[in-house]
Amino acid sequence: MEQMIYALVSEKIDHGKLAASLSGMQGIAGVNLYAVLFNQISAVVSDMSRASQIAGKSTAIEYAGVIETLSQQFTLLPMRFGSIMQSNEAIIHMLERNYHDIQQNLLKVERKYEFGLKVFCDSETLMAELREKSEASPLPSATPAPEIKNSESRNWVNKKLKEHRLEELLVSYIDSVIEDITGQLDRLKTISKIKKMVTPTTIIDGVFLLDKALKDELIHAVGDLQNKFPGLNFILTGPWPPYNFVDFIVK
Amino acid sequence: MSENKILFNTGSFDGLSEEIGNLTTNAEESRLKLTPDNADSGLAKLVLTLVELIRKLVEKQAMRRVDGGSLTDDEIERLGETLMKLEMKMEELKKHFNLTDRDLNINLGPLGDLM
Numbered sequence: 001m002e003q004m005i006y007a008l009v010s011e012k013i014d015h016g017k018l019a020a021s022l023s024g025m026q027g028i029a030g031v032n033l034y035a036v037l038f039n040q041i042s043a044v045v046s047d048m049s050r051a052s053q054i055a056g057k058s059t060a061i062e063y064a065g066v067i068e069t070l071s072q073q074f075t076l077l078p079m080r081f082g083s084i085m086q087s088n089e090a091i092i093h094m095l096e097r098n099y100h101d102i103q104q105n106l107l108k109v110e111r112k113y114e115f116g117l118k119v120f121c122d123s124e125t126l127m128a129e130l131r132e133k134s135e136a137s138p139l140p141s142a143t144p145a146p147e148i149k150n151s152e153s154r155n156w157v158n159k160k161l162k163e164h165r166l167e168e169l170l171v172s173y174i175d176s177v178i179e180d181i182t183g184q185l186d187r188l189k190t191i192s193k194i195k196k197m198v199t200p201t202t203i204i205d206g207v208f209l210l211d212k213a214l215k216d217e218l219i220h221a222v223g224d225l226q227n228k229f230p231g232l233n234f235i236l237t238g239p240w241p242p243y244n245f246v247d248f249i250v251k
Numbered sequence: 252m253s254e255n256k257i258l259f260n261t262g263s264f265d266g267l268s269e270e271i272g273n274l275t276t277n278a279e280e281s282r283l284k285l286t287p288d289n290a291d292s293g294l295a296k297l298v299l300t301l302v303e304l305i306r307k308l309v310e311k312q313a314m315r316r317v318d319g320g321s322l323t324d325d326e327i328e329r330l331g332e333t334l335m336k337l338e339m340k341m342e343e344l345k346k347h348f349n350l351t352d353r354d355l356n357i358n359l360g361p362l363g364d365l366m
Contacts, residue, residue, distance in 0.1 A: 115258070118270075120262075120270055151328065151331075152332075152335070153328055153329075153331035153332035153335050154327070154328060154331055156331050156334070156335040157317060157327055157330070157331035157334075160310065160314055160334070161314055161317055161318060164311065164314035164315070164318065165318065201270060202270065215258070218258075219258050219259050222258075222259045223259060226259070226261055233260075233261060233262045234259060234260075234261070235257065235259065235260045235262075236257070236258040236259035236260070237256050237257055237258060238256065238258060240256075
């Protein structure tokens, strides 16, 4: 029988607490959960036959539910959905081989939660505003557009150049919003990972690792950002297990 | 995503669900799906995606140089003609293989979309 691993949990304080919590929980398809312990780290696992495993959306949600419940009580590292090992012995060997990396990562996320911040916009309105601004006050660094001649290729270059300048304006605007976001959140000593222009409407997609006790301050900070950029829509979600802050590859 | 996970949102929950739905749909639609049945069109999609990526990078770099003022009028003229022809050729190829711009913007998972 193989084992599916849900999370790696720090047990340096209370060895009995995890076992007690797991006794009242169920894994995918209602199977029992149990802990495989190595020193001060436990892997939360359930028995699983590969043949009966269905990698569907509902299974993934069940898997995430287990991690979510555990994260409310323990410092943990979520495992990737579908992490399966051959036996308890194999899991213990894996914990032993990766002990230092796991401990380092657990230390980083100790008493912290992940929060997500997405910034949406109506891209057409935003582009129109930027276009208007750029026409009213061209960038000082931008050289004048090349003289328009009556040639098809020159017209093509002029059209592309306008698009290029607008795109540069958009990137610079998004960078300024990101600077404001990080400026606000650095005060809360967050660790952040930010991607920009994920889609035309999702201009910023960020995740932050933050002390659990600072949740209200984070909400307040995002409220301030929303007031500063009324044309954008800030969405803050969480608290989540630290999915995006596990930085090691299982050896 | 359940409503109790949303800590701050000035828009509607429905609007947010729609945005999240779009993110998921974009990711699923733009995956490269190669199977034995569609090997030809799948390969065409893959090759054209790479060609389009390189073409766009070249175009971007060219516009930077034009904007920087380091090219002469003649150079801009020739560059424009070349890039315009490349764009037209690319349009022809997309039509031939029945592909759209969206098809060529493949999803790279955690890295986001290619273009």
